[in-house]
Structure formats: C-alpha cells, structure tokens
Amino acid sequence: MSEKIKVTIDNIEVEVDPGTTILQAARMIGGDVVPPAMCYYSKLKGSGGKCRTCLVKVAAGSAKDPRPMPKLVASCRTTVMDGMVVQNITSPEVIEARKGVVEFLLINHPLDCPVCDQAGECHLQDLSFDHGKDQSRYEFKRRTFEMVDIGDKIKLHMNRCILCYRCVFTADQITDQRVHGVLGRGDASEIGTYISKAIDNDFSGNVIDVCPVGALTDKTFRFKNRVWFTKPVDAHRDCDKCCGKVTLWYKGEDVIRVTGRKDQYGEVDEFICNTCRFDKKKTSDWEIEGPTKVDRHSVISSNHYDEKELLPVIDRKIL
Numbered sequence: 001m002s003e004k005i006k007v008t009i010d011n012i013e014v015e016v017d018p019g020t021t022i023l024q025a026a027r028m029i030g031g032d033v034v035p036p037a038m039c040y041y042s043k044l045k046g047s048g049g050k051c052r053t054c055l056v057k058v059a060a061g062s063a064k065d066p067r068p069m070p071k072l073v074a075s076c077r078t079t080v081m082d083g084m085v086v087q088n089i090t091s092p093e094v095i096e097a098r099k100g101v102v103e104f105l106l107i108n109h110p111l112d113c114p115v116c117d118q119a120g121e122c123h124l125q126d127l128s129f130d131h132g133k134d135q136s137r138y139e140f141k142r143r144t145f146e147m148v149d150i151g152d153k154i155k156l157h158m159n160r161c162i163l164c165y166r167c168v169f170t171a172d173q174i175t176d177q178r179v180h181g182v183l184g185r186g187d188a189s190e191i192g193t194y195i196s197k198a199i200d201n202d203f204s205g206n207v208i209d210v211c212p213v214g215a216l217t218d219k220t221f222r223f224k225n226r227v228w229f230t231k232p233v234d235a236h237r238d239c240d241k242c243c244g245k246v247t248l249w250y251k252g253e254d255v256i257r258v259t260g261r262k263d264q265y266g267e268v269d270e271f272i273c274n275t276c277r278f279d280k281k282k283t284s285d286w287e288i289e290g291p292t293k294v295d296r297h298s299v300i301s302s303n304h305y306d307e308k309e310l311l312p313v314i315d316r317k318i319l
C-alpha cells in the first residue's frame, strides 16, 4: 500500500492516499470545509474543471516547496501534495472569488425558481443563497432558447443550463449510445442532439438526476408538486437492468416521482434504469425500506421531516 500523505484544509489535518484531489480530501473531513461543486460528480470519470465554484487557495504547495500557489485553484482538479496547506472558508479571497463565480453562473440563468421543478434541490439555488448578490450587474440581453422535448420523458430547458457537462458524461459513461452533447462554443454553446433526436435508451433518465439545475427535468413529474411538500422514501425491487435501489417521492399515497438515491453531496449512489424510474409508480411495485434521510438544513426536510414523526405516516398509509 502506498504511503499516506498529509494535507491541512482550513486548519484541519487529514491523511489521504496520493492522487486524492483537494475536494475529495475536504469531503473526507466533511462539514463547511467542503467546497461547493457544480460540475464535479464523484461517480463520473473526468468530471470537474468546468464551473470554478470549488476554487480554493493553496497557501503552501507542499512540505518540500511551501510556496503558495499564485492563483486560486479548482479543488476538484488539483491533487494534494504532502504538507499542502489549503484554505477554503478561512480565506476571504476565496469567498470573494466564489461570489464572482456565482454572479457569472447567474448571468444567463433565469431567476425562475418559483416555477422551476428543481427548486428545493437545486445546487445553484443553494449557492446563490450562500454567495449570491441581491442584484445582477449584467446589462445585456440574456441567452434564451425554446424548451425542447428530448424524448417523451425528458424536458430540456436550455435557459437554465450552466454547461457543467455532467449529463454528457453520464450519457457517455453509462449508456451505449450518446446522442447529445454540447454544440457550439463560447456564448453559442448549448446542450443539444444536433438533428432533433430523442435521448432514448434504458438509462437516459439519469441525466435528470445529475443535472445540478433545472435544465433537464422529468416530464412525468413537472409541475406536479414542490419537492418540499413530498415525502421521500427509500425502496428497492428486483431489477434485471439496474441495482433497483431508489427513492420514491410521495404525495399523499401516490408515488409522483422515482429517482436514484443521492448522497450528502446530492450525487446519486447508483444509477437506475428507466423502467424503475418511469414505469414503476405504484407502492406495490416496491419493497419499502423507510424514510429517506434528508439533511435537516435541506428545504426538503421543512414542515414535516422528522423520522419519528414520519414513520407512523408511512406505516399507516404506505405499508
């Protein structure tokens, strides 16, 4: 086994394997030390390096060469060195730069959270809440696109896309045929299928789960409910295409949405197939495991979310 190396992030020391990125090391510490990440996705190879929200300051490069790095670096793309000293929330420079990144991400992104299905589980919404300014300085016309149906289950609302490439990597890495990608460059970049095509394969629905904003949404769930009025419940079934482990989102006694299970960073644990996602919306299709653990700080936990409180509701209504 290779020797561990030591890195200090916001004054907390952690030992990690060589080749670990600063972001992964911060996730091993957990809590506020972890930089936000809009394009990195732990389950997707090659993701990261697109959005710059994970910027950190390297105050000392390594024990051998303790000089600071001249510019802030993307923590998802920078590997740690032994003796490296990193600042995230302890650096006013990082906080200021992150505000700038959020302002950039919001240049074209519409502030339509009140009508967006992603509201309540949108990473950009959280980021804007923490670092956003109360108004934009941008005076030019925003990029606007017509909404597009890519298949009968997925809606693309390009106005909201932040070009993180997660959906492209997902389609590339977990499906046989990728039929969409980023077309055009610079200000003309957009997610598209070039010649109008449906994204149509057994795992296409996963692009909805990985999208950090409301650019790719589930047409079977659109406008059905605000996510914080739903009750998430973990369930599984025997599936010959995927792991069959999902979260069911209940409105009363009806399953109104099925998604992959997500970790504390909002990234799916395991990708699921379209049959589980779109065709199994009856409680009787599933073995119910119990309420999904939702971070108390999440808006999804507001109003009703307390395990003790929710369990009898599930016992009574679902099981």
Ligand code: SF4
Pocket (backbone or CB within 6 Å): 160, 161, 162, 163, 164, 165, 166, 167, 168, 191, 207, 210, 211, 212, 213, 215, 216
């Ligand atoms: S559609 Fe969503 S997942 Fe795809 S690049 Fe845009 S923001 Fe990222």
Ligand code: FES
Pocket (backbone or CB within 6 Å): 036, 037, 038, 039, 040, 048, 049, 050, 051, 052, 053, 054, 055, 074, 075, 076, 077
């Ligand atoms: S998460 Fe690191 S650049 Fe996007």
